[in-house]
Amino acid sequence: MAKSIVTFGVAVAVSLACAVAHAQIQAETIVGSTRTAKPPGTSVTPATELETGDAVLVEWGGQWWGGEVLEVLAENRVKIRYDGWGKDWDEAVARERVRLPAATTTAGYTAGQATGPPNVARAADDPASWTTRNPDGGLEWLKLEYEKAVPVAEVRIRESYNPGAISKVTARDENGETVVLWEGTDPTTKAPDDFVVTAEQNVTSRSIILYVDTKRKSGWNEIDAVELVGRDGTRQWANSATASSSYGSTRSLGYSIYGYGGYWNVGDPLAQALGQKTSVHVDDTVIDGQLKELGTTFLLIEGADGINRFFVNRTRISYIKSVAETRNK
Numbered sequence: 104m105a106k107s108i109v110t111f112g113v114a115v116a117v118s119l120a121c122a123v124a125h126a127q128i129q130a131e132t133i134v135g136s137t138r139t140a141k142p143p144g145t146s147v148t149p150a151t152e153l154e155t156g157d158a159v160l161v162e163w164g165g166q167w168w169g170g171e172v173l174e175v176l177a178e179n180r181v182k183i184r185y186d187g188w189g190k191d192w193d194e195a196v197a198r199e200r201v202r203l204p205a206a207t208t209t210a211g212y213t214a215g216q217a218t219g220p221p222n223v224a225r226a227a228d229d230p231a232s233w234t235t236r237n238p239d240g241g242l243e244w245l246k247l248e249y250e251k252a253v254p255v256a257e258v259r260i261r262e263s264y265n266p267g268a269i270s271k272v273t274a275r276d277e278n279g280e281t282v283v284l285w286e287g288t289d290p291t292t293k294a295p296d297d298f299v300v301t302a303e304q305n306v307t308s309r310s311i312i313l314y315v316d317t318k319r320k321s322g323w324n325e326i327d328a329v330e331l332v333g334r335d336g337t338r339q340w341a342n343s344a345t346a347s348s349s350y351g352s353t354r355s356l357g358y359s360i361y362g363y364g365g366y367w368n369v370g371d372p373l374a375q376a377l378g379q380k381t382s383v384h385v386d387d388t389v390i391d392g393q394l395k396e397l398g399t400t401f402l403l404i405e406g407a408d409g410i411n412r413f414f415v416n417r418t419r420i421s422y423i424k425s426v427a428e429t430r431n432k
Contacts, residue, residue, distance in 0.1 A: 145202060145203045146199075146202055146203075147159070147181075147198045147199075147202060147203060148198065149179050149198060151198070151203075153172050153175050153181060154172065154175070155172055155173060155174060155175075155279075156171060156252075156277075156279075156309070156310070157171065157172040157203075158170075158171055158203075158204055158246075158310075158343075158345070159171065159172055159181075159183060159202065159203060159204070160201070160203070160204055161183055161185070161194075161196060161201055162201075162202075163200070164414065167202070168185055168186070169185070169186035169204075169246070169345060170183040170184055170185045171184050171275065171279060171310070173193060173279050176195055179197060179198045180195050180196065180197055180198065181195070181196055181197075181198060181201055182194070182195045183195075183196060183201070184279050186246065189280075189281065190279070190280070204345060211230025211231070212232070212233060212234050212325075212349055213233060213346075213349040213350075214233050214245060214246075214344035214345050214346040214349055215343075215344060216230070216231055216232050216233045217232070217233040217245060217247060217326050217327065217328060217329055217341060217344045218247070218328075218340065218341045218342055218343060219328060219340050219341070219342075220328055220340050221261045221327045221328040222327065222328075223261075223263040223264075223295055223325075223327040224295070225295065226263065226293070226294040227263075227264060228264055228323060228325070229263060229264065229325065229327075231327065232263045232264065232326055232327045233245060233325065233326050233327075233344070233349060234323040234324065234349070234350045235315070235317055235323070235324070235346070235347070235348050235349065235350060236348035236349060236350050237317075237348070237350075238317055238321070238322050238323045238324070239318055239321055239322070240317050240318070241316065241317060241318055242270070242314060242315070242316050242317075243314075243315045243316075243317055243346065243347045244312055244313060244314050244315065244346065244347045245312070245313045245315065245326060245329075245344060245345075245346045245347075246310065246311070246312045246313075246345050246346065247310070247311045247312075247313070247329050247331075247341035247343075247344045248309060248310055248342060248343045249309040249310070249311070249331050249339045249340075249341055249342060250309070250339060250342055251309060251337070251339065252277060252307050252308055252309040253307060253308070253309070253331065253333030253334070253335060253337055254305065254306070254307050254333055254334040254335065255274055255284065255302040255304075255306050255307070255331065255332075255333065255334070256301070256302060256332045256333055256334040257299055257300065257301055257302065257331075258272055258274075258284060258299075258300040258302070258311055258329065258330070258331060258332070259297045259298075259300075259329070259330040259332060260272075260297065260299075260313065260326060260329050261295055261296075261326065261327040261328045261329070261330075262289075262291050262294050262295065262296060262297075262298055262324070262325070262327070263294050263295040263325045263326065263327040264294055264295075264322075264323060264324070264325035265320050265321070265323060265324045265325065266291035266292065266293065266294045266296060266298070266320070266324070267289045267290070267291050267292060267319060267320045267324075268289060268315050268316055268317055268320040268324040269289040269291075269298060269313055269314070269315055269316075270286065270287075270288075270289070270314050270315065270319070271283065271286040271313075271314040272284045272285045272286075272300045272311065272312070272313055272314070273311070273312045273314075274302070274306050274308035274310065274311055274312075275308055275310040275311075275312070276306045276307060276308055277307050281312075282304055282306045282308075284300050284302045284303075284304065284306070285300040285301075288319075289319070294325075309331075311329065311331060311341075313326070313329065323350065328340060328341070378393065378394065378395075379393065379394060380392070380407075381393070381394045381404065381423055381424065383402075383404055383415055383420060383423050384420065384422050384423070384424075385415055385416075385420055390404050390406070390413050390415065391406070391407045392404040392407050392411075392413070393405045395412075402414075402417060403415075
């Protein structure tokens with residue numbers, strides 16, 4: 104099976120993205136954002152039954168971001184938490200800004216291939232597993248949901264090809280808080296094999312997120328299945344899954360775990376400009392400030408006044424000048 108990769112120019116559309124931003128950030132502006140022509144998933148109407156813990160997509164700035172229902176409020180509003188972000192970023196949104204994700208697809212290499220029990224028998228590039236859209240690109244994630252919330256004893260990750268790239272495993276507890284179960288260097292060297300994460304924390308969860316640093320191991324890093332083992336002796340395979348990107352998908356969900364926690368794609372050509380003063384030319388607008396964050400859709404510029412922040416859609420950027428480039432002219 105041959106995978107083809109298309110590389111875009113830096114000034115046109117390097118796939119990068121910054122974090123979810125919303126009303127809790129003061130004086131922030133989305134520049135060059137375009138609304139999705141056909142929203143993903145299904146709409147949430149006043150009659151749609153929602154429960155705490157439901158996975159949802161939330162519209163902000165013309166993009167759809169992953170989140171979870173924390174509370175169903177009056178006046179057709181829902182309190183949500185964005186995936187990968189803490190309680191300081193929680194937001195109450197109108198139902199028309201919320202959609203239910205489409206049912207997990209079982210197309211080859213998509214997140215749905217990580218649900219259910221293992222079905223890859225040997226180390227091979229196999230469409231019965233999940234893998235990212237591109238290899239060696241940096242940090243990606245795979246979120247898995249289970250039928251029943253249990254006190255977590257173990258998370259057993261079946262790596263089926265080019266193992267050793269997992270960098271962190273987290274669980275979402277019953278209060279919606281993210282708990283890090285493990286973070287470090289994945290010791291898995293052969294495939295297929297299980298990387299077993301033992302939970303030392305007391306956390307009850309039905310939602311597990313794996314973070315995969317695809318730059319750690321060359322080639323497509325593939326995951327066949329993920330088992331959640333409870334302290335009560337129960338064992339569950341994931342029944343649904345979503346991911347930052349999938350080789351079998353034509354587009355990602357449009358959100359990312361890159362952000363204020365310090366994660367970014369160090370392989371991106373703009374990584375060397377992080378923290379530097381820059382001039383970003385977007386259509387007919389010039390934004391002067393400091394490059395703060397990178398991600399697959401947006402980059403974050405802190406304005407020269409130190410107050411305003413601009414989330415800039417990379418596909419609308421004409422070019423960027425750093426301080427060094429300016430001084431050389």
